Amino acid sequence: MGKLDKIAFIPLDERPCNYEFPYLLAQGTGIHMARPPMEMMGLKKRPGDTNRLWSWLEEQSMDADGAVISLDTLLYGGIIPSRLHALEHPQVAERLQRLRGLKERNPDLKIFAFQLIMRCPQYSIADEEPDYYADWGREIFRKGLISHRSKLGIATGEELEELSDIERRLPAEILEDYMHRRSVNIGVIRDVLDMIAEGFIDFMIFPQDDSAPYGHTAKDQQKVRAMISELDLELTTYMYPGADEVGCTLLARMINDSKHKVPLVYPRMSAVQGPFVTPLYEDRFFYESLKYQIMAAGGLITSSAEEADLILIVNTPGETMMEAESQKHAFFSYDVYRNIIELVEYGNYMLRHKGKPVAAADVGYANGADQKLVKLLKQKEMLFDLAGYAGWNTSSNTLGTVIAQSMLYLHYGRTSQHLDFLALRYAEDLCYCSVVRMGLNQGEVEAMGLSKFELDGHRGEVSRMVRKRLVQELEERINGGEGRVEITDCYMPWNRTFEVGLSVRYHLSEH
Structure with a gap:
């Protein structure tokens, strides 16, 4: 891809992480990132106006060089509505067909899209799910998990007893509603894959927020993986844990693509076991997701700091990941099975003595920054000399955000917008998520x-x-x-x- 003056952007929803972060990162690049007016977007469970969003996208993409598109927003009205809608497959498939027109009207338009595989949380809370999830969420999750394990022949006797108890209690109409929506969403993913195969989408990510190794989401992943393989789309269609960071990831990929650059990233861990920790809300070893996050943003991991364009210091747990709110009484492994002092000293040495751009992925805890790490970075006066920093929500949310920011830093340097985004991360990831929210809760x-x-x-x-x-x-x-x-x-x-x-x-x- 050549020139990149304008990107049309459809966010996953109206929250700042989706609506603001990619837009803020694009400031200072000279690229115009057009996004829909807030009144077209939904509000949590209220879907966005899909008709107006499509019309807006059709108009904006006429003179755009690229489009970064959340299909969940265009098809269902946002991430939460994709879990609540009462649409049938033909209705959604009809909406999807409008995507063909974008390339027909502007053949040079590069389309990078993403669409979630519907999650299945393991708790009974209806805040982001159908209302009945408040009463039956745990049972829906456990039924999916045990059925999956049973099919694989690894369910225990206790689990099978639990399954028959759930099947006796869980109302049939609730399970039917839930499973029908999952099947509609998977059917639409099949249609999307056909469009990728036909060349209407140039690059695609199927992220999963809140995934687990077994259950409804894991089974859906297997189906989608088989379809990707059948259509030979492995190199243009990725699937890995994440969600709210993907707009940032695809922006970075589009910019790297337009500049014909593949940034090489050298990750340095705080713990020997760090690569083998399975983060909370994810379904695989940390290092496997790290590879995907770097590749999805248009880069590659390199095995030596010498040839790296970017050093990524990665603050992983030493053994098991905990929630950020537990750090006042952190597990023994946080102090003994990792060495964040060495991590910061290494980052400082590479930055000050080797002149390498250094970014910090703070994935020691879920849902907030590691207060000790940020304290050390401040003592070294590194906070605002970093190429990027993040430490929020899930491990993959953090990775995608910091990798995107630091790749843009490689191209555009230490702009005022870059410093503002670092400031936002410290205010939000450390001060809010890791400190203030705890008191509120x-x-x-x-x-x-x-x-x-x-x-x-x-x-x-x-x-x-x-x-x-x-x-x-x-x-x-x-x-x-x-x-x-x-x-x-x-x-x-x-x-x-x-x-x-x-x-x-x-x-x-x-x-």
Whole structure:
């Protein structure tokens, strides 16, 4: 692909990680990234306006060089609506056919798309699932898992007893609704694969958020993998854990592609066992996902720091991954089976003495940054000299974000937009996810008569309290002689504590 002046972008949903992050990364590149107006997007369980989104995309892609497209948004109205819709296969297939017109009207348009394999969480919470998941989610998950293990001949006697108990209790109409939607979604994936084979999509990712080695999602993966193989699409169609980072990944891939560059990445781990940890919410060893994340963004892993374009210091767990909120009482393995001091010293040496760009993938914990790592990076005055940093949600969400940011850094350098994005990561991944959210969830919102799933609106008292706390945490943990982070906006996008919406600016100190 040659020139890249404009990208038409359809996000996975309206949350900042999907709507804002790729857009923010594109700032400072000289590329115009067009995205639909917020009113066309949905709001959590309310689907986006698919007709208007299609019309917007058709118009914008006429003069675009590339398109980064979430098919879940165009087909179902977003990530959550893809798990809730009552559409039949023919209706969705008809929507999909509009994709052909994009290339027919603009044959030079490069289309990079992604579509999730529907997840199956292992808990009974309906926050992002059909309402009946509040009562039956655990049973739906366990039925899928044990049935899968039974089919493979590895289910235990206890599991089989549990399965017959679930089958006796789980209402047939609920299971039927759930399985029918899964089969519609898989049928549409088959149609998408045909379009890739016909050349209407240039590159495709099927990510899975919240995956596990056995169960409904794992079985669907097997079906999709078989279809990919049957159509000989392995080199243009990837499938691996992730979701909310894919917009960033595909942006990086498109830019690398347009510049005919394949960045070589040398990953340096904090723990010998790190590559062999299976992260929470994922279905495979960490190192296998790392390879996919780097390849999907247009790069490759290299085995030597000498030939690397980028050094990725990777803060993995030493043995088992825990939630970020557990770090006050971290497992013994976090201190003994990994060495983050050596990791930071190595990163600092490569940056200061070898002049190599260094990025930090903070995947020590799920759902938040490692406070010790960020403290060490600050002591070394590395925080704002990094090519990228992330430490949020799942391991793959973090990887895709930091890899995309650091690949753009290789092309465009230390722009003010790059520094702002680093500042956003420290404000959100460390100060919010790893510190402030913990307090909210441990009684503070309940004391206000609210719950962590239902706050007092996008810009209520909670958002004001969060902003105040973040200012304090940034002052203590991030701000220093080099500069300071200013929060210019703070809101609660889905009216719950899980995510925060932030706008920040980084102000370099006048030396």
